[in-house]
């Protein structure tokens with residue numbers, strides 16, 4: 653893996669090639685509002701970026717980011733730390749339990 657030459661200089665990244673960054677747009681995308689407070693946010697000369705995701709907006713498009721450290725249920729689990737099976741949950745609801 654090559655090291656980033658754009659916003660995360662020095663970090664190894666699968667999108668980096670000898671011809672430059674191959675990620676959509678040629679660079680990582682900055683964090684979005686929902687990322688504020690997350691432990692994965694890194695500040696660089698060119699702004700704030702996510703350490704693990706090149707496109708934070710995409711992580712929030714379909715709900716909460718599954719890597720977020722600052723939101724409850726940010727890891728796709730419910731408050732008990734257990735995954736919810738939506739099918740079983742809707743059956744339970746239908747039975748009135």
Ligand code: SF4
Nearest residue numbers: 687690702708717719
């Ligand atoms: S892990 Fe998710 S919430 Fe945290 S900075 Fe990255 S994209 Fe944003």
